[in-house]
Amino acid sequence: MSANTQKSREFTGRHMLATILAFFGVVIGVNLTMATLASKSWTGLVVENTYVASQQFNRKAEEGRAQAALGWTGRLTIAGGEVRYSLSDAAGKPVPLHGVKVLFRHPAYETEDKTVTLGLASGQEFAAQHTPKGGVWIVEIDADAGLAEPYRDVRRIIIFHGALQ
Known part of the structure; x- marks a missing residue:
């Protein structure tokens, strides 16, 4: 065994x-x-008063359609610590601008928001010194082109190493 x-x-x-x-x-x-x-x-957007935002939606949508009918194209560049913006019409010719303001909104943190006023750099291109932090941003550009309301260009962008991706 x-x-x-x-x-x-x-x-x-x-x-x-x-x-x-x-x-x-x-x-x-x-x-x-x-x-x-x-x-x-997370890229959620929070509004202070949802009721007021819902009441303004139709008016803003109509303004957006009227602006889109112009056929204008905005060109935004961010590199080397500088933000540049220009606007061209449907034929590709520069649209004369009187001023440009750019609001950098962070989707998650309101404390990171910053408004930059661009000055005339050359021709019809506006520029200012600013280097946004890396990450996702919502950029709201208001360009004064002599219309009743400023031309509004809103984009979601990604900044990596101080440059637009």
């Missing part, structure tokens, strides 16, 4: 410590991953 003797493994305090550390390590790792993904991808 052969004796089949197997030594049973004992569950010790060290095993329990490793199990607990592994469990909480996984939980903390998942939480950090989800928080990082959420902070980098």
Whole structure:
């Protein structure tokens, strides 16, 4: 007769410590991953009063359609610590502007918002010194082209290493 003797493994305090550390390590790792993904991808927009915003929607949509009918195209460049903007008509000719204001809005943090007034640089191109922080931004450009309302150009952009991507 052969004796089949197997030594049973004992569950010790060290095993329990490793199990607990592994469990909480996984939980903390998942939480950090989800928080990082959420902070980098959330682009929600919050308005102060949803009722007022809903009442203004139709008027803003009509203004947008009238502006789109002009066929104008805005050109925004951000590089080397400088923001530049120009506007051209449907034929590609520069539209004379009297002034340009650019609002950089961070989708998640209002404290990061900054308004930059561009000055005439050359021809009909306006420029100013500004380097937005890297990340996603909503850029609202109001260009005074002599119309009843400023020409409004709104874009969602990505800044990487101080340049528009």
